[in-house]
Amino acid sequence: MLKRKITLKHIAKELEVSISTVSKALKNSEEISKDTKEKVQAFAKLYNYRPNNIALSLKNKRTKNIGVIIPDIVHHFFTTVFRGIEKYANAHGYNVIACVSDESFDKEVINMELLANGSIDGFIMSLSAGTQEKNDFNHLKEVLEQGIPLVLFDRVTDEVECDKVVLNDAEIAYEAVKSLIDSGKKKVALITTESYFNVSTYRAEGYKKALQDHGLTFDPNLVLTLPYDDVASEPLINEFFETKEMDAVFCVNEIFAVFSMGVAQGLGYQVPEDIAFIGFTNGILSRFSKPALTTVAQHGDRMGEIAAKMLIAKVENENLEEEPTYRTEVIAATLIKRDSTL
Amino acid sequence: MLKRKITLKHIAKELEVSISTVSKALKNSEEISKDTKEKVQAFAKLYNYRPNNIALSLKNKRTKNIGVIIPDIVHHFFTTVFRGIEKYANAHGYNVIACVSDESFDKEVINMELLANGSIDGFIMSLSAGTQEKNDFNHLKEVLEQGIPLVLFDRVTDEVECDKVVLNDAEIAYEAVKSLIDSGKKKVALITTESYFNVSTYRAEGYKKALQDHGLTFDPNLVLTLPYDDVASEPLINEFFETKEMDAVFCVNEIFAVFSMGVAQGLGYQVPEDIAFIGFTNGILSRFSKPALTTVAQHGDRMGEIAAKMLIAKVENENLEEEPTYRTEVIAATLIKRDSTL
DNA sequence: TATCAACACGAAAACGGTTTCGTTGATTTG
DNA sequence: CAAATCAACGAAACCGTTTTCGTGTTGATA
Numbered sequence: 080m081l082k083r084k085i086t087l088k089h090i091a092k093e094l095e096v097s098i099s100t101v102s103k104a105l106k107n108s109e110e111i112s113k114d115t116k117e118k119v120q121a122f123a124k125l126y127n128y129r130p131n132n133i134a135l136s137l138k139n140k141r142t143k144n145i146g147v148i149i150p151d152i153v154h155h156f157f158t159t160v161f162r163g164i165e166k167y168a169n170a171h172g173y174n175v176i177a178c179v180s181d182e183s184f185d186k187e188v189i190n191m192e193l194l195a196n197g198s199i200d201g202f203i204m205s206l207s208a209g210t211q212e213k214n215d216f217n218h219l220k221e222v223l224e225q226g227i228p229l230v231l232f233d234r235v236t237d238e239v240e241c242d243k244v245v246l247n248d249a250e251i252a253y254e255a256v257k258s259l260i261d262s263g264k265k266k267v268a269l270i271t272t273e274s275y276f277n278v279s280t281y282r283a284e285g286y287k288k289a290l291q292d293h294g295l296t297f298d299p300n301l302v303l304t305l306p307y308d309d310v311a312s313e314p315l316i317n318e319f320f321e322t323k324e325m326d327a328v329f330c331v332n333e334i335f336a337v338f339s340m341g342v343a344q345g346l347g348y349q350v351p352e353d354i355a356f357i358g359f360t361n362g363i364l365s366r367f368s369k370p371a372l373t374t375v376a377q378h379g380d381r382m383g384e385i386a387a388k389m390l391i392a393k394v395e396n397e398n399l400e401e402e403p404t405y406r407t408e409v410i411a412a413t414l415i416k417r418d419s420t421l
Numbered sequence: 422m423l424k425r426k427i428t429l430k431h432i433a434k435e436l437e438v439s440i441s442t443v444s445k446a447l448k449n450s451e452e453i454s455k456d457t458k459e460k461v462q463a464f465a466k467l468y469n470y471r472p473n474n475i476a477l478s479l480k481n482k483r484t485k486n487i488g489v490i491i492p493d494i495v496h497h498f499f500t501t502v503f504r505g506i507e508k509y510a511n512a513h514g515y516n517v518i519a520c521v522s523d524e525s526f527d528k529e530v531i532n533m534e535l536l537a538n539g540s541i542d543g544f545i546m547s548l549s550a551g552t553q554e555k556n557d558f559n560h561l562k563e564v565l566e567q568g569i570p571l572v573l574f575d576r577v578t579d580e581v582e583c584d585k586v587v588l589n590d591a592e593i594a595y596e597a598v599k600s601l602i603d604s605g606k607k608k609v610a611l612i613t614t615e616s617y618f619n620v621s622t623y624r625a626e627g628y629k630k631a632l633q634d635h636g637l638t639f640d641p642n643l644v645l646t647l648p649y650d651d652v653a654s655e656p657l658i659n660e661f662f663e664t665k666e667m668d669a670v671f672c673v674n675e676i677f678a679v680f681s682m683g684v685a686q687g688l689g690y691q692v693p694e695d696i697a698f699i700g701f702t703n704g705i706l707s708r709f710s711k712p713a714l715t716t717v718a719q720h721g722d723r724m725g726e727i728a729a730k731m732l733i734a735k736v737e738n739e740n741l742e743e744e745p746t747y748r749t750e751v752i753a754a755t756l757i758k759r760d761s762t763l
Numbered sequence: 764t765a766t767c768a769a770c771a772c773g774a775a776a777a778c779g780g781t782t783t784c785g786t787t788g789a790t791t792t793g
Numbered sequence: 794c795a796a797a798t799c800a801a802c803g804a805a806a807c808c809g810t811t812t813t814c815g816t817g818t819t820g821a822t823a
Contacts, residue, residue, distance in 0.1 A: 081568045084539070086809060097773045102811060112771060131539040133484065134809035136475045137778045144518070144540075152504050158495045165494070165521050169532075174540065176486070177519040179507050190511075196426070197473040197779090198486075198516065226423045337709045344711075362705075367679045369686075369711045428779060439803045444781060454801060476779035479808045539809090 085126045094122060136197075145390060146199035148178045148190055150207045150234070155333075155362035156379050157205070160232060163383020164203055171391055173200075182307075184209030188218045195221075200394045201228035203386045206236060208307060212275045214238070228393035230386045234278060235407075242389045243407040244382050248278050251375050251412035252285025253292075255357045256329050258414065260293045262421040264327035264355060268301040270316075270339060271331045276307070279331050282359070286329055301325055305335065316342050326354055327420075333358040337368045340419060356419040370418035382410050427468045436464060478539075487732060488541035490520045490532055492549045492576070497675075497704030498721050499547070502574060505725020506545055513733055515542075524649075526551035530560045537563075542736045543570035545728045548578060550649060554617045556580070570735035572728045575719075576620060577749075584731045585749040586724050590620050593717050593754035594627025595634075597699045598671050600756065602635045604763040606669035606697060610643040612658075612681055613673045618649070621673050624701070628671055643667055647677065658684050668696055669762075675700040679710045682761060698761040712760035724752050 091098045096115065104111045104119035105128075111119075122128075136142040145168055149157045165175050176199060180187040187207045194202070202222060210216070211234060219239045223229055232244040259267050269286050272279045287297050303319045305312045316339050328343075330336035336358030340350055348354045350370055358365055361376035385408050393403065433440045438457065446453045446461035447470075453461075464470075478484040487510055491499045507517050518541060522529040529549045536544070544564060552558070553576065561581045565571055574586040601609050611628050614621045629639050645661045647654045658681050670685075672678035678700030682692055690696045692712055700707055703718035727750050735745065 082566045084567055088809075098810085099774075099812080100772060103772090106811090110771065115771080129534070129538045131479075131809050132535075133475060133478045133539040134778090135811090137479050137780095137808090138810050138812095140778070142475065152507070153497065153500045155495065158500055161519075162494050162521060165519065169520070174518050174520070174535065176516050177503075177507065178511070178516070179504060192471070193474075194516065196471045197475040224424045225426055334705065334709070341709065341711060363676065364705050364709055367676070367683065367706055368709065369683060430779075440780085441782080441804075442802060445802090448781090452801065457801080473779050476808090477781085479778090479810095480780055480782095482808070 084131070085128050086131065090119065090122055090126075090128065094118060141394075142198060142200050143172055144174050144176050144199045145387070145394075146176045146178065146191075146194040146202045146204075148180055148187060148202065148204040150180050150182045150205060152177070152179050155364075156233075156360050156377055159377075159379025160205075160383040160386070163380035163385075164387045165383075166380075167384045167387035168391070171387075173387075173391065180207040180209075182208040184213050184215065191218050191222060195225065195227060199227075201230070201390045203230045203232065203383075203390055205232050206234040208276070211236070211277065226397065228390055228397065230390045230393075232382055232386045234276065236277070240405055242386075242393065242405050244386045244389070245407065245409055246278070246377055246382070246412050247409050248281035248412075249285035249288070251414065252282040252329065253289045254285075255375060255414055256286050256289035257293065258416075259327040259329065259355055259357065259420065260289065260295065262355065264421075265295065266298075266301065266325045267295070267327040267329060268303065268319075268323065268325040269329050269331075270303045270305065270319075270335045272305060272307045282329075282331050313338075313342075320346055320348075328354060328356050330356070330358045333360040333362050333364045333372060333374055336372055336374065336419075337364050340368065340372070351418070351420050355421060357414075358419075361415055365415075365417070368419075373417045373420040374415050376413045376415050378410055378412065385410070426473070427470050428473065432461065432464055432468075432470065436460060483736075484540060484542055485514055486516050486518050486541045487729070487736075488518045488520065488533075488536040488544045488546075490522055490529060490544065490546040492522050492524045492547060494519070494521050497706075498575075498702050498719055501719075501721025502547075502725040502728070505722035505727075506729045507725075508722075509726045509729035510733070513729075515729075515733065522549040522551075524550040526555050526557065533560050533564060537567065537569060541569075543572070543732045545572045545574065545725075545732055547574050548576040550618065553578070553619065568739065570732055570739070572732045572735075574724055574728045576618065578619070582747055584728075584735065584747050586728045586731070587749065587751055588620070588719055588724070588754050589751050590623035590754075591627035591630070593756065594624040594671065595631045596627075597717060597756055598628050598631035599635065600758075601669040601671065601697055601699065601762065602631065602637065604697065607637065608640075608643065608667040609637070609669040609671060610645065610661075610665065610667040611671050611673075612645045612647065612661075612677045614647060614649045624671075624673050655680075655684075662688055662690075670696060670698050672698070672700045675702040675704055675707045675714060675716055678714055678716065678761075679706050682710065682714070693760070693762050697763060699756075700761075703757055707757075707759070710761075715759045715762040716757050718755045718757050720752055720754065727752070 087098045087101045090101045101119050104116045105123055147164055151157055168175050178190040187210055216236060216238045230242045235243045235245055256267055271283055290297050320343050336356050340356045343354050358372050358374040361374050365372035365374040429440045429443045433443045443461050446458045447465055489506055493499055510517050520532040526549060529552055558578060558580045572584045577585045577587055598609055613625055632639050662685050678698050682698045685696050700714050700716040703716050707714040707716040
């Protein structure tokens with residue numbers, strides 16, 4: 080009962096014409112007589128003929144697939160970026176092959192090498208923690224040397240020359256901290272992650288600069304550094320709030336923010352009156368926390384769309400082999416004011 | 422400076438042997454002399470030769486890709502399932518092409534048809550809201566008729582015969598509501614979504630049965646039906662809590678639970694003493710809400726892994742064209758007890 | 764009537780592999 | 794010494810398309 084996929088060959092045999100004639104007839108070529116074209120097209124429609132994508136890919140040396148490698152998929156920001164990529168890609172006839180590096184250098188390398196052997200026309204990726212820690216980007220460089228376009232987003236590196244999409248991390252952090260200071264806060268703390276995440280570094284820079292520009296001195300004691308996105312570090316956070324004095328906290332992600340807000344509340348602090356909080360990433364956690372969290376919207380959808388747009392532009396211009404020029408697009412984040420700040 | 426990918430043809434020309442010889446030499450065929458094999462293998466390693474995936478796919482009629490179509494990607498449950506699929510698939514040499522149907526019937530159909538033309542070896546999917554509402558499954562049936570394996574998960578339908586992975590929705594809902602009753606609650610409300618989501622229907626059934634089995638009568642007034650995952654329905658929820666009397670609420674997702682918990686708290690109710698809450702989906706929202714939400718863990722990772730396992734098994738046994746037999750695997754959910762219940 | 768377009772179609776190469784089936788030249792066998 | 798065997802390799806088909814380049818038939822032209 081299996082209706083196996085029909086091919087040009089089947090149509091040709093059935094209609095007693097050649098494969099070339101069928102192919103041309105389906106493309107409405109002028110070469111073919113009206114009669115034959117109608118016959119072939121009718122037959123093709125009847126049997127629901129669709130050309131085989133793999134054969135087309137081989138012939139055209141274009142797969143219409145783009146590879147996306149992200150560190151984590153159960154993560155609000157990355158999923159929004161992914162959604163943006165998928166949306167734009169799909170609208171332009173591309174499919175998305177998704178790989179999760181799981182923050183591991185090795186997985187990132189393996190996935191890239193696998194996909195680089197013809198499966199995709201280009202890559203969009205965000206560096207894994209392992210890769211940033213190791214500072215080894217040879218897999219990226221090799222891919223580029225083979226002429227495969229690559230777009231990095233969010234977690235990027237200066238070590239490789241390619242298109243990039245990043246957030247204005249330092250600026251938005253500056254703005255966020257400034258808004259805390261403007262509201263009267265004097266002792267603004269920072270909760271951040273290990274420094275090999277360059278985005279955290281940029282956010283910390285914005286934080287420091289905002290303090291200095293507004294007559295406050297940077298106090299290393301008011302900086303708490305935690306393992307990435309991990310809340311097993313509860314005791315550290317507890318200790319931080321018990322031993323330090325502060326009236327505002329800027330966090331590099333929403334989990335840190337919401338969790339530490341809870342800790343502070345547990346210690347009897349009023350939010351935002353005693354301590355105000357600002358997070359990063361505008362996910363459901365921020366929207367539904369008590370109080371609702373003031374946070375930085377990263378506009379992942381837009382980031383994804385732009386990354387996809389840049390990549391597809393490169394892919395489709397690959398034939399005109401001019402020396403490629405690379406751009407870095409900066410997405411402007413937005414501070415979403417809610418109830419965890421004054 | 423472009424190091425274009427090297428092919429068998431290049432190696433053959435360079436070494437002045439035939440393409441067949443190169444191919445065999447790389448596979449360590451006994452047919453080829455030791456000398457030639459060493460020469461070829463050394464050359465291939467030097468130039469980092471990797472066979473072209475597309476060519477292999479065309480030849481083998483196997484792409485080693487599996488297509489995953491989910492309604493939404495910015496969604497905790499679906500991302501965990503996706504992670505499970507990706508993990509298992511990757512470990513078994515498969516890549517995952519991800520498509521988001523965006524809850525739309527049309528997009529689901531388009532994506533399926535696109536991928537069904539040779540791009541993938543099989544599908545894993547969860548039905549979009551549109552498809553469930555329309556009750557049209559011809560795209561699934563056609564794919565099956567073409568001999569492409571399909572595994573449905575979570576949002577499934579009886580209308581199509583294929584492998585399925587589902588949660589024991591009714592049972593776990595029964596258990597959840599029972600636990601509320603056991604703790605002394607007498608008026609348990611239900612907050613659910615439009616009924617064309619069969620999972621919501623099953624959960625509602627478990628809810629009703631638990632009430633009846635424990636001497637409580639089902640009161641339709643204590644059921645609030647909301648649009649899917651949408652919290653624009655805030656006034657409805659407010660009205661619900663203002664006008665009805667209850668001492669516990671069972672919700673079909675975590676957003677409804679956390680949001681309505683906030684509404685109840687705003688009205689002066691103590692959680693869980695005055696009103697207890699149980700949600701569905703064990704996402705970050707549940708973990709970080711105040712109080713932390715008692716909820717149903719759906720074990721998406723496991724669901725994804727099992728779905729991938731079933732699919733790959735079918736794909737790899739496709740050759741032995743016996744009449745396929747279909748299974749429905751039931752994943753046992755777990756009730757995670759936290760602080761929103763007594 | 765010989766010439767020449769125009770027309771409608773087919774053969775074959777190409778994309779990059781795998782694999783079956785020769786085809787050599789050298790060695791072993793009777 | 795002729796015949797059979799064997800080791801080592803190449804030719805060609807195949808997967809499903811697209812596309813270039815013939816080629817045979819017609820009708821018009823000189």
